[in-house]
Amino acid sequence: MIYRRLFDFPTWRFRSPFGELERMRRQMDRLFEDAITPHRLPQAGVFPLINLTEDKDKYYIRAELPGVKGDEIDIQVTGNNLAISGERKIAAEEEGSRYHRREREAGTFSRMIGLPGEIDPDKVEASLENGILTVVVSKAEIAKPKQITVSS
Amino acid sequence: MADTQSKELKVREKQEVASPAEQTTPGLVFTPAVDIFETEKEITLLADMPGVKADDLTIDLRDNTLTLSADIAPVDTTEEQDILVEYESGKYYRQFTLGELINQEKIDAKLTDGVLRLTLPKVEKATPKKITVKTG
Numbered sequence: 001m002i003y004r005r006l007f008d009f010p011t012w013r014f015r016s017p018f019g020e021l022e023r024m025r026r027q028m029d030r031l032f033e034d035a036i037t038p039h040r041l042p043q044a045g046v047f048p049l050i051n052l053t054e055d056k057d058k059y060y061i062r063a064e065l066p067g068v069k070g071d072e073i074d075i076q077v078t079g080n081n082l083a084i085s086g087e088r089k090i091a092a093e094e095e096g097s098r099y100h101r102r103e104r105e106a107g108t109f110s111r112m113i114g115l116p117g118e119i120d121p122d123k124v125e126a127s128l129e130n131g132i133l134t135v136v137v138s139k140a141e142i143a144k145p146k147q148i149t150v151s152s
Numbered sequence: 153m154a155d156t157q158s159k160e161l162k163v164r165e166k167q168e169v170a171s172p173a174e175q176t177t178p179g180l181v182f183t184p185a186v187d188i189f190e191t192e193k194e195i196t197l198l199a200d201m202p203g204v205k206a207d208d209l210t211i212d213l214r215d216n217t218l219t220l221s222a223d224i225a226p227v228d229t230t231e232e233q234d235i236l237v238e239y240e241s242g243k244y245y246r247q248f249t250l251g252e253l254i255n256q257e258k259i260d261a262k263l264t265d266g267v268l269r270l271t272l273p274k275v276e277k278a279t280p281k282k283i284t285v286k287t288g
Contacts, residue, residue, distance in 0.1 A: 047162060051239060060229070066200040103186055104186070116235060131203065131204075131266015132227075
């Protein structure tokens, strides 16, 4: 019995090396989850960030574009893809102003969004309100869900 | 600005406020990105606040502390289902301490396309007076 206890004890830990690895992997996962996920949203990493929602008939694409005028945004539809591009300009201020902070950025942007279903390219509306761009894209007739009644 | 013309904009995540005080209402609070510059006459502040209407914005200046806070009108998305959510909306809050004395009467605030432009004119300093010392 003593023999078993002395020599068997360490072996139960090493007998299943994969079990140990599995446990380590789980611990690592938990570590990364804690470090990364509090409030981490999935992102394509392309400006502007968008929120995409849908209802029965339409897709809604929203993006925050403060300080961008409507005529500075170019929206194009090709197939199921929607391209949003443009330029954000920040006007130069008068000579001799001293900057204390400069966090706002100017520059160009372009982003392609692949929509998950068929769309009707003729029914795309875009509006810009308080710096938020909303693009409403109608789904194609064939992509809309159809209610089918079951006859008995 | 010529050098920034062709620059491509990078994604910058909205910064959540490290809460100055415990909140009483639920919801996220973000720090707006700002530009602040100063001329001899005034201090100008530009802040990006997408989604904010003029009525929902509060600007408060007291004891040299400027507080910007704004609520956003929530977009009605109850009928819609999320497919992709890359950004969140919430309130905006930011505080600044101003070194200069500001003429409170002449503060001007404008909100266009989600950008606030706040002009804070400095108090006119008394013109320096020269005192001649007479020799007697």
